[in-house]
Amino acid sequence: MIRQPIVSVLGHVDHGKTTLLDKIRGTSVARREAGAITQHIGATEVPIDAIYKICGKLINKKFKVPGLLFIDTPGHEAFTTLRARGGALADLAVLVIDINEGIMPQTVESINILKRYKTPFVIAANKIDLIYGWKNCKDEPFIFAIQKQKEEVQQSVDEKIYKIVEKLYELGFSADRYDRIADFTQNLAIIPMSAKLGIGIADLLLVLVGLAQRFLEENLKTEEGPGEGTVLEVKEERGLGKTIDVILYSGTMRKGDTIVVGSHDEPIITKIKAILKPKPLDEMRDPRDRFLSVDEVHAAAGIKIAAPNLENALAGSPVIVADDNLEEVVNRVRKETGIHIETQEEGVIIKADALGSLEALAYELKQEGLPIKMADIGDISKRDIVNAQTIGNPLYRVILGFNVKILPDAEKEASKIKIFTNNVVYKIIEDYKEWMDEKKRELEAEKRMEITFPGKFKILPEYIFRLSKPAIVGVRVLGGRIRVGQRILREDGRVVGRIKSIRSGENNVLEAIMGEEVAIAIDGVTVGRQVKAGETYYVDIPEEHARKLFKMNLSYEDKEVLDEIARIKRKEKPFWGL
Numbered sequence: 001m002i003r004q005p006i007v008s009v010l011g012h013v014d015h016g017k018t019t020l021l022d023k024i025r026g027t028s029v030a031r032r033e034a035g036a037i038t039q040h041i042g043a044t045e046v047p048i049d050a051i052y053k054i055c056g057k058l059i060n061k062k063f064k065v066p067g068l069l070f071i072d073t074p075g076h077e078a079f080t081t082l083r084a085r086g087g088a089l090a091d092l093a094v095l096v097i098d099i100n101e102g103i104m105p106q107t108v109e110s111i112n113i114l115k116r117y118k119t120p121f122v123i124a125a126n127k128i129d130l131i132y133g134w135k136n137c138k139d140e141p142f143i144f145a146i147q148k149q150k151e152e153v154q155q156s157v158d159e160k161i162y163k164i165v166e167k168l169y170e171l172g173f174s175a176d177r178y179d180r181i182a183d184f185t186q187n188l189a190i191i192p193m194s195a196k197l198g199i200g201i202a203d204l205l206l207v208l209v210g211l212a213q214r215f216l217e218e219n220l221k222t223e224e225g226p227g228e229g230t231v232l233e234v235k236e237e238r239g240l241g242k243t244i245d246v247i248l249y250s251g252t253m254r255k256g257d258t259i260v261v262g263s264h265d266e267p268i269i270t271k272i273k274a275i276l277k278p279k280p281l282d283e284m285r286d287p288r289d290r291f292l293s294v295d296e297v298h299a300a301a302g303i304k305i306a307a308p309n310l311e312n313a314l315a316g317s318p319v320i321v322a323d324d325n326l327e328e329v330v331n332r333v334r335k336e337t338g339i340h341i342e343t344q345e346e347g348v349i350i351k352a353d354a355l356g357s358l359e360a361l362a363y364e365l366k367q368e369g370l371p372i373k374m375a376d377i378g379d380i381s382k383r384d385i386v387n388a389q390t391i392g393n394p395l396y397r398v399i400l401g402f403n404v405k406i407l408p409d410a411e412k413e414a415s416k417i418k419i420f421t422n423n424v425v426y427k428i429i430e431d432y433k434e435w436m437d438e439k440k441r442e443l444e445a446e447k448r449m450e451i452t453f454p455g456k457f458k459i460l461p462e463y464i465f466r467l468s469k470p471a472i473v474g475v476r477v478l479g480g481r482i483r484v485g486q487r488i489l490r491e492d493g494r495v496v497g498r499i500k501s502i503r504s505g506e507n508n509v510l511e512a513i514m515g516e517e518v519a520i521a522i523d524g525v526t527v528g529r530q531v532k533a534g535e536t537y538y539v540d541i542p543e544e545h546a547r548k549l550f551k552m553n554l555s556y557e558d559k560e561v562l563d564e565i566a567r568i569k570r571k572e573k574p575f576w577g578l
């Protein structure tokens with residue numbers, strides 16, 4: 001026996017994942033005739049008879065694959081969360097690309113994930129109906145609809161496809177329009193479609209069953225035996241308590257079976273109280289009465305399991321039936337729920353909602369060469385923030401959260417460090433990198449503050465406020481900057497006085513930069529003796545600082561002032577600063 005392949009839908013935001021799934025679901029959910037589409041928990045099954053019906057003339061042979069099971073939750077976050085035996089739960093994936101927009105950042109991210117999990121996939125080049133001049137052709141297969149289009153429209157479709165083909169080539173794939181592919185092992189199939197109008201749905205289903213039949217037959221052989229599944233979601237249900245929505249991908253699960261479920265802590269060992277499926281729409285008299293209880297279920301299926309002690313069950317973790325091998329199963333679940341992410345002494349803290357998403361984030365960070373200090377599942381807590389505060393390198397003093405919230409008690413502490421959360425990995429990394437650049441600039445600036453920077457100023461004769469103790473004079477900064485605490489260098493090389501304070505308008509400030517006119521108080525000088533009105537002075541730079549400044553990337557003006565200071569200094573010490 002072969003089971004239905006499990007199919008996931010991924011793609012960039014707004015490219016049409018939900019619309020595609022809705023279309024597939026909507027095609028005949030309401031009709032309960034033979035071969036109609038059936039609703040599972042968290043999944044939609046398109047039985048092979050329904051596919052024959054939808055494809056009509058498009059199919060001229062029989063398949064062994066009994067149908068396709070589409071996971072209802074689209075997006076690559078869901079894909080990475082849904083794992084089986086450490087790999088991807090989905091046997092196949094549909095990558096949706098808006099044909100008019102082409103490959104976007106999340107498309108690339110999805111491709112990387114699919115590559116990493118070695119999941120075969122096809123491309124749904126969606127929204128062809130938006131191509132200028134496209135004639136409706138609702139619910140028709142693409143290959144028939146395209147023949148009804150004008151020559152220019154056909155050309156337009158191909159041009160857009162070739163843009164995608166070129167990009168995919170850069171990403172390491174050879175791709176083509178599906179009806180021009182002879183060898184599906186060598187080429188990635190592109191199915192042009194309109195999820196909205198139902199165009200190309202038939203072609204997509206056909207390519208998917210074809211691929212499954214040809215390349216996955218071995219993987220799809222159902223092992224008769226204890227059921228194995230993946231937790232999609234942990235949900236509270238009225239009258240049932242905490243339940244788990246599960247995709248069963250192997251074997252059989254029965255009411256009364258002992259199951260082992262992954263959790264944050266030790267695996268949960270419990271007994272199945274009820275296996276629930278959605279009630280067909282026309283049998284649902286009371287909307288609260290949504291489920292149908294069954295005694296057993298075979299892979300592949302989407303089911304809800306009610307059992308005691310599921311409070312700590314973890315989305316994305318395994319659910320395995322155990323009989324006399326309980327210990328072995330517990331060990332396996334523990335191992336598959338464990339976090340295996342490489343961490344370093346110095347790095348960032350990452351959090352995610354599930355193991356798969358945590359690994360996806362870790363993977364992308366590794367690609368970027370960014371180290372991880374700690375990786376964990378769950379919302380961002382106060383403890384995470386305390387941990388982040390101990391990170392030495394200020395550039396890594398951050399928490400990156402994928403699909404998680406900041407817990408209320410952490411919210412109060414959140415301002416102490418930087419937190420980036422998003423449900424798109426590339427956004428988290430992009431935002432973090434942007435912040436990092438800014439932070440680097442800030443740190444550079446701070447570092448500059450510690451070094452005495454070149455500065456040049458002139459005492460304005462019309463603003464002599466006090467002659468001494470301290471002398472208070474108005475100055476114009478002619479170049480670089482002057483700072484409180486700096487000593488004053490005269491053109492003859494003598495160092496006199498010390499800037500005690502700087503006043504700009506009504507405010508005391510720490511420094512003044514080129515172009516500013518400020519009043520400064522100078523200790524240890526008397527105007528008319530050590531310093532004179534109308535004369536130009538410099539900041540005295542310690543030689544050690546000058547050496548560093550010569551190596552820094554200074555602005556042209558700063559460099560010029562530094563050179564002037566060096567010239568003064570070198571009259572006495574020819575190699576000053578070198």
Ligand SMILES: Nc1nc2c(ncn2[C@@H]2O[C@H](COP(=O)(O)OP(=O)(O)OP(=O)(O)O)[C@@H](O)[C@H]2O)c(=O)[nH]1
Nearest residue numbers: 012013014015016017018019126127130194195196
């Ligand atoms: N014209 C046209 N619009 C489409 C098609 N498919 C989807 N759309 C529209 O595109 C928008 C986004 O579609 P969704 O299905 O929500 O996209 P999604 O990829 O699921 O988006 P997220 O869930 O936000 O990631 C909606 O306004 C859809 O109506 C299509 O084939 N043709």
